[in-house]
Amino acid sequence: MANLLNVSIAFVADGVDVKVQPTKKKGPIGYLLFAKHNRAETKAMILREAANLSDDIKGTVPAYEVSKKLGKLWRELSEEERKSWTAKAAAQ
Numbered sequence: 234m235a236n237l238l239n240v241s242i243a244f245v246a247d248g249v250d251v252k253v254q255p256t257k258k259k260g261p262i263g264y265l266l267f268a269k270h271n272r273a274e275t276k277a278m279i280l281r282e283a284a285n286l287s288d289d290i291k292g293t294v295p296a297y298e299v300s301k302k303l304g305k306l307w308r309e310l311s312e313e314e315r316k317s318w319t320a321k322a323a324a325q
Contacts, residue, residue, distance in 0.1 A: 263319030267310075268303045275302050 261269075279294045279302055307315070 261322045261325055263315060263322045264307050266322040266325070267307055267318045268300075271303060271306065272299060275299055275306065278302070 276294050276299050279298055283294075310318075
């Protein structure tokens, strides 16, 4: 639960003293920035692929399918492209 509240909790050995200290928020990583930037396009790509396979397309894509596709696209990027996304994320 400490992670949900963005605090770190330190307990003293005797269990009486509790210190609550705010933790530093980590900045976005390259993959997350890449995913955010490409999510809508990837979802549309999945829908287009599904439309070619079946006439019974509903227009929704499960989130896990989008995440799987984004992960695959991320792994297919060159090392230079990944470094570029990581640098953009670090600059934020």
